[in-house]
Amino acid sequence: MKMKSLSEMIYQWICYLCPDVYVGSIFDIDLEELKKNGFSGIILDLDNTLVKPKSREVSQEVMDWLKNMEQLEYKRCLVSNSLLKRVQIFSDKFGIPFISRAAKPRKKVFWQALNKLGTKPEQTIMIGDQLFTDILGGKRIGLFTILVSPLDKQELWTTSLIRYPEKLILKWLRNRGLLKPLDVK
């Protein structure tokens, strides 16, 4: 078997960290258009994608957006690294199945989510606010990945640490035209 060169390996990991789409918020995602393009399942991150990390409140806009997703007959699943108790609260509010303490970007958990959805990777979208968990994990199993800007700057300290290298990578991708400026709000 041919060994991959270091540059090939680096390139592959950069591809894994490059979202297919980068938008300002979930409301910039054209769910109808994606449905027309054959997508039928959506894996949703929770904190800083749908709700603020330290809050239990959900805006009416987010509830309406999730309702619209349901009306478009998307299968949906929450996949969060947060603890069961927190994810369960939102799962109940949304009426969406969930996986908590997911340890994204583990591949296994994304396959478990696909099992819950009953969709194939090429039919499934991952929406989240973090490159190293949501995008990396989704790309590793071939999902269509959408990165959203985080809802709130107030984050867990562990997440704050990750934001700096994340910014550097996004800048690197943007400078090489791998993130189209039009996609970035």
Ligand SMILES: [Mg+2]
């Ligand atoms: Mg998040």
